[in-house]
Amino acid sequence: xNTLKLLSAFLKVNVQMSLAYRADTVVNILLNIMWxxxxxxxxxxxxxxxxxxxxxxxxxxxxxxxxxxxVHTLMIALIWPNTEKFNQSIRDGSMDYTLLQPVNSMFLVTxxxxxxxRVWDLIxxxxxxxxxxxxxxxxxxxxxxxxxxLLTVSGxxxxxxxxxVLIALTFWFTKFDNNxxxxxxxxxxxxxxxxxYPVWLRILVTFIIPxxxxxxxxxxxxxxxxxxxxxxxxxxxxxxxxxxxxQVWKRGLKQYSGASS
Amino acid sequence: xxxxxxxxxQVNWAEQWQYRANLIMYLLYWLVSPIIxxxxxxxxxxxKGSVNGLTANDFVTYYMTLLIVDQITSNIVIHTFAxxxxxxxxxGELVRPIHPMLTNALVNNIAFKGLTIIGFIxxxxxxxxxxQPDFSNVTFTGILLAIPAxxxxxxxxxxxxxxxxxxxxxxxxxxxxxxxxxxxxxxFSGQFVPLTLMPKLIQDVAQYLPFQLLIYYxxxxxxxxxxxxxxxxxxxxxxxxxxIAIVLFNWMxxxxxxxYSAVGA
Numbered sequence: 001x002n003t004l005k006l007l008s009a010f011l012k013v014n015v016q017m018s019l020a021y022r023a024d025t026v027v028n029i030l031l032n033i034m035w036x037x038x039x040x041x042x043x044x045x046x047x048x049x050x051x052x053x054x055x056x057x058x059x060x061x062x063x064x065x066x067x068x069x070x071v072h073t074l075m076i077a078l079i080w081p082n083t084e085k086f087n088q089s090i091r092d093g094s095m096d097y098t099l100l101q102p103v104n105s106m107f108l109v110t111x112x113x114x115x116x117x118r119v120w121d122l123i124x125x126x127x128x129x130x131x132x133x134x135x136x137x138x139x140x141x142x143x144x145x146x147x148x149x150l151l152t153v154s155g156x157x158x159x160x161x162x163x164x165v166l167i168a169l170t171f172w173f174t175k176f177d178n179n180x181x182x183x184x185x186x187x188x189x190x191x192x193x194x195x196x197y198p199v200w201l202r203i204l205v206t207f208i209i210p211x212x213x214x215x216x217x218x219x220x221x222x223x224x225x226x227x228x229x230x231x232x233x234x235x236x237x238x239x240x241x242x243x244x245x246x247q248v249w250k251r252g253l254k255q256y257s258g259a260s261s
Numbered sequence: 262x263x264x265x266x267x268x269x270x271q272v273n274w275a276e277q278w279q280y281r282a283n284l285i286m287y288l289l290y291w292l293v294s295p296i297i298x299x300x301x302x303x304x305x306x307x308x309k310g311s312v313n314g315l316t317a318n319d320f321v322t323y324y325m326t327l328l329i330v331d332q333i334t335s336n337i338v339i340h341t342f343a344x345x346x347x348x349x350x351x352x353g354e355l356v357r358p359i360h361p362m363l364t365n366a367l368v369n370n371i372a373f374k375g376l377t378i379i380g381f382i383x384x385x386x387x388x389x390x391x392x393q394p395d396f397s398n399v400t401f402t403g404i405l406l407a408i409p410a411x412x413x414x415x416x417x418x419x420x421x422x423x424x425x426x427x428x429x430x431x432x433x434x435x436x437x438x439x440x441x442x443x444x445x446x447x448x449f450s451g452q453f454v455p456l457t458l459m460p461k462l463i464q465d466v467a468q469y470l471p472f473q474l475l476i477y478y479x480x481x482x483x484x485x486x487x488x489x490x491x492x493x494x495x496x497x498x499x500x501x502x503x504x505i506a507i508v509l510f511n512w513m514x515x516x517x518x519x520x521y522s523a524v525g526a
Contacts, residue, residue, distance in 0.1 A: 027437045034444055042453055049312045049458065050305045178286045185290040189297055196304040198391070201296065 014114045025117045054195035063132025068190045069125035071214045077118035083180050106249045148222040154238025155214030161245035171252035190215035273372040288380050299324035321394040330479045334414040336370050338422040339439045346429035362423050398485045407482040413499045414474040420506035430517030451477030471502040
């Protein structure tokens with residue numbers, strides 16, 4: 001398949017790029033472990049003062065931390081580097097060359113940069129999820145695990161789609177190079193279950209910048225808190241947001257006039 | 262000298278004003294964590310009645326005061342200075358007869374602060390009406406005592422950050438080192454929770470570190486939670502750390518500039 005071939009080519013290029021900075025990779029992984037230590041310590045501090053937070057126990061928050069780290073990795077390994085490259089290409093007109101290539105431009109723009117070493121983060125996140133779920137002692141069935149995976153994927157698609165819309169806005173407003181800061185800023189809200197937030201913040205991170213859809217919701221699915229209709233609804237939202245995003249992208253492309261030509 | 266500062270102020274203010282959209286984003290970025298911590302801890306305090314003697318209102322007043330104190334004591338030196346060393350644009354500043362860090366970078370920070378405060382005041386007022394905190398513990402003397410403490414905290418933090426930014430003369434990994442420094446601040450300053458809720462070990466170590474001067478000490482002063490001996494202790498440790506920070510920064514700067522090779526010039 002063409003897409004897969006391209007993806008593996010991108011991966012190869014990115015592995016080569018990061019191999020040029022081996023020492024940096026080691027430093028980054030060490031820092032990453034440091035932050036994990038901090039995150040666990042902060043959860044420890046919270047739970048030395050209480051048994052539950054927003055109805056969730058310690059194990060559940062560990063699992064939530066895992067899901068949060070998945071979204072965080074998506075953000076930092078894919079969204080951030082590609083946005084930087086994209087903004088640059090709008091400013092200097094090198095977007096022209098991307099458009100000339102006979103591949104879907106949205107795919108090209110969103111996957112050409114991948115911070116490869118972050119794969120380690122995905123493994124870490126999975127471990128956190130497994131450990132957390134076991135600590136929580138929730139009864140997980142194959143069905144609830146399937147629900148969890150489907151909701152995680154659709155949550156990630158929602159974030160991805162929002163990102164597409166945000167960067168596509170740059171076609172209209174060329175100076176809008178802060179396009180993903182709002183996503184980054186609110187990301188931290190995904191560390192805790194949205195049920196502890198005041199209503200206005202909950203609305204903000206559920207409907208407007210839907211971080212919660214990718215963090216709290218999958219875990220609610222795993223805990224069996226969501227009925228079948230809610231689960232289907234969230235999956236449908238994932239699909240719909242992707243369709244909307246690709247439409248916005250197409251319209252945006254028509255606005256593009258090329259900075260160099 | 263005053264004329265120089267006034268001119269630098271005009272230049273830096275104009276420069277920051279150009280980036281006012283960025284400032285709003287920065288403000289948003291910087292607001293989110295305290296608001297999340299506030300939500301988490303008030304929800305715990307409400308369900309338990311109190312946490313370690315702290316009520317929901319104590320947490321609201323703590324984090325709302327933190328927003329003000331952090332706004333005053335924090336700095337952005339690392340973001341504005343390190344790349345000047347890396348891309349060589351520091352050269353132009355080094356030939357001027359004034360210290361690049363202690364004049365230009367300092368004024369730039371204050372201009373940045375001035376502009377973010379303008380954006381921050383309405384946000385704080387909105388939060389005030391949302392949470393309706395009871396600030397009845399705050400006294401006039403508390404605020405009066407806190408103002409020099411915050412200025413002291415700003416200078417200690419500024420000089421320490423400047424010393425770390427000066428590591429850019431030696432290594433390109435200065436941002437990673439700064440990330441580690443940032444984690445220390447998070448751990449020992451009281452940014453995450455009032456220090457009394459931290460593990461005993463961290464509280465003890467924090468006594469000897471400068472980081473609580475940035476957040477915890479001024480907040481406690483404003484909220485009127487310190488005894489007079491604690492107030493004196495805080496000021497003494499602040500002055501000691503100011504001297505340490507000045508010496509450290511000077512040493513780093515003198516040795517660092519000698520290694521500067523002006524890339525791209």
